[in-house]
Amino acid sequence: MSTRTAIVLFTRDLRVHDHPALATACAAFDRVVPLYVLDPTLAGHSPNRTRFLHQSLAELRETLRGLGGDLVVRRGDPVAETVRLAREVGAEGIGLSTDVSRYAHRRERRLREECERHRLFLRLFPGLTVVEPGALRPTGGDHYRVFSPYFRGWTRAERRSELAAPRRVTLPDGLQAGRLPALPKGESPDAAVGGERVAQRRLREWLPTLDRYDDIHDDLAGDETSRLSPYLRWGCLSPLAVAERAGDREGPFVRQLCWRDFYYQVTAAFPEISTVAYRRGAKEEWRYDAEAMAAWTEGRTGMPIVDAGMRQLRAEGWMHNRARLITAGYLTKVLGLDWRPGVEVFSHWLLDGDVANNSGNWQWVAGTGNDSRPYRSLNPVRQAERYDPDGGYVRRWVPELASVQGRAVHQPWRLPDEVRRRLDYPPPLEVPGADPVWLR
Missing domain, CATH: 1.25.40.80 (Serine Threonine Protein Phosphatase 5, Tetratricopeptide repeat)
Structure with missing residues (x-):
């Protein structure tokens, strides 16, 4: 009886528990090759996510080795490397968790074409x-x-039913697993560690x-x-x-x-969704102000709740969801700046930054997406007073305001002149033609 072999191409499914592609392959084939391809076209977009990815890959390899297998690592074009490995080990088919981004659709389409050309079976699985x-x-x-x-x-x-991790993963004999790259540095010093x-x-x-x-x-x-x-x-x-x-x-x-x-x-x-307004007829009359964009990105807008959120993002590669709504609303509805650079800033820093949720939420806040009330605007001061009533979040991330007690920390421009002059904190950004009532 011949030995049957399959490849499971890992992408954004770095686990062994409830992994439909891996569980199905291990049940149906004698040999299974868990594969991850380091794609150079995706490298460098986010040092934080790259580090999290590599931590997760290292743990996945350790777990698979405990099951008798290994994580095979290759570098290059994921389609070419997967098909090359399939031919090398005599695999009958390839399993892959389906994804929704433009990049993922293109990868799946190319992989299907190559599998047809080389008479390989391709099956897409749920799981994301x-x-x-x-x-x-x-x-x-x-x-x-x-x-x-x-x-x-x-x-x-x-x-669908939740699936247990496979009891054993068996690789083809003599297969070189390949080396994981050295753990890269992230940009956020307090970022969470990756892994199942x-x-x-x-x-x-x-x-x-x-x-x-x-x-x-x-x-x-x-x-x-x-x-x-x-x-x-x-x-x-x-x-x-x-x-x-x-x-x-x-x-x-x-x-x-x-x-x-x-x-x-x-x-x-x-x-x-990352570049084009989702809502038909959405009016996009954005200002373009490089200095205001830089101040927002670096957390020095003079709006404490916004600056706190942006500084948390840079320190942790993560931001509280309420702060995400406030900071995105401030950029688009208060400063009147385009949502697309905001998507890019979040995408650079966030460990969880993905196309669907990062871009979808940005469009919702900007009024170009799925919000049924696209012209709503979040008053940042009211949001701060409601969700950070004692100012603890602001004082944690904006230490220049640590001496300001209570909810007064949310409006430092209202402090007495002699107090305000002692604070090393900028006044709120001025927006041409705007007169926000909360600054009065």
């Missing part, structure tokens, strides 16, 4: 979302444009707070959100497994997982 992007469709449309009806359908949708074990531990430790999620998730100073987003972005955690652990399909935390799926199905239908 709770509900597959194409599983829910509105009457007369290819995807949901509004969240609420999508959420109703999503809560009732049938889910870290992710599973974080999930276990956070779950006991789930019943308080509705009360704590917007508390900026309390900092009690799950912080699972980087691990979901890289697939160190299965989103389905997280949803199953959380339980209530209509609960506030699970609703956030649904928002994630929502933007994946939007991006699958509208891959230009």
